[in-house]
Amino acid sequence: MSHLWMRFAWLLCLPLAAHAGNDCREQPLPPAKVAAAAETALRAAAALDQMDASVALIARVGTDLSRQGLVYSHAGFVLRDHPQGRWTVVHLLNECGSDRSGLYAQGLVNFFSDDLINQDLRIVWFKPDVAQRLTARLQQMPRHGLHHPHYNLIARPGSRDYQNSTAWLIEIMASAIADRPIYDRVTAYAFARGDGFAPDTIHVPYTKRVLGGLFTANVDFTDHPVATRLSGDYPVVTVRSIFRYLDSAGYTERVLEWRNGRPMTVPGPA
Known part of the structure; x- marks a missing residue:
């Protein structure tokens, strides 16, 4: 078993505690939050089971980005019949608030x-041909994962x-959508831009950088x-973009x- 798949298997055995993006102190979640997560997972699984699709994009709200006009802060690919379980989310996570990711x-x-x-x-489902290509690409992992560990x-x-x-999401999608194999990040992103992708602009004033402890x-x-x-206007790949x-x-x-917990009419990107 490769190092990456060992990491995958190890993660599935973690207790229900907050780890990604923080300092990795053990923080067991209160029972109410565990129950809420389980309810959301069941809701998502039921919706996924109703669609004849091998992969979808699934988004969550981990950080309050409302000041930037954003709702969803993180997303991943949810795969049917993954080696680790029927519906498994494959995604990039910052490791413990460090400058590394996995x-x-x-x-x-x-x-x-x-x-x-x-x-x-x-949950966003792809057109069948896109889903087929994306599934095939994700099944190659950890090979051709287009992952850069410097976060x-x-x-x-x-x-x-x-x-x-x-950024990892858009690069993987571009590498799968392209009509020729793409195995490097720069080419993948260039394809996405040529295909119509445009990042969002996040405004971070200089004073907030210096005085707000953003270092x-x-x-x-x-x-x-x-x-x-x-200028303080930073182009960033967001879930909305x-x-x-x-x-x-x-x-x-x-x-x-x-x-x-209630189904909503989707007006557009968020």
Whole structure:
């Protein structure tokens, strides 16, 4: 078994505690949060079972991004009949608030147990041909995983030196959608841009950077050019920008969303 798949198997054995993106202190979740995560996982699994699809994109709310006009902060690919379980989320996670990341496979309960802001979720199903290509690509992992372990929360889209969870998603999708095999990150992102993908712009004022204590191990502003840092307008791959790309390029088959446990009409990217 490869190192990555051993990591996948190990993660599935973790207790229900918050780990991704924090300092990795053991923080067992209260029973109410565990129950809420289980309820969301069952809701997601039921919806996934109703669709004849081998893969979908699933999003959660781990951080409050409402000031940036965003809802969903993180997403992953949820695979049917993965070696680790029928519905398993494959995604990139920041490791303990450090400048490193890893690719992980989680069951749905664990995916929604990471001390989230709430239990809202969105599932996006791909057109059948896109789903088929994406499934084949994900089944190759850990080979051709397009993973760069140097993590930056605000990684510049297309950066050679850094990557975050959303950048990894768009690069993997582009590598699968392209009409020829793509096995490097720069080419994958270039294809996505040529195919209509556009990142969002996140405004972080210079004063907030300096006075707001934003200099942490998993945030590196120097990945962006000086002009961007002076303006405070940072291009970043967000979950919303991925939704927007899939919709505008015609790769979306169906979308379902739940807010506060209730199904919602999906007006557009969030």
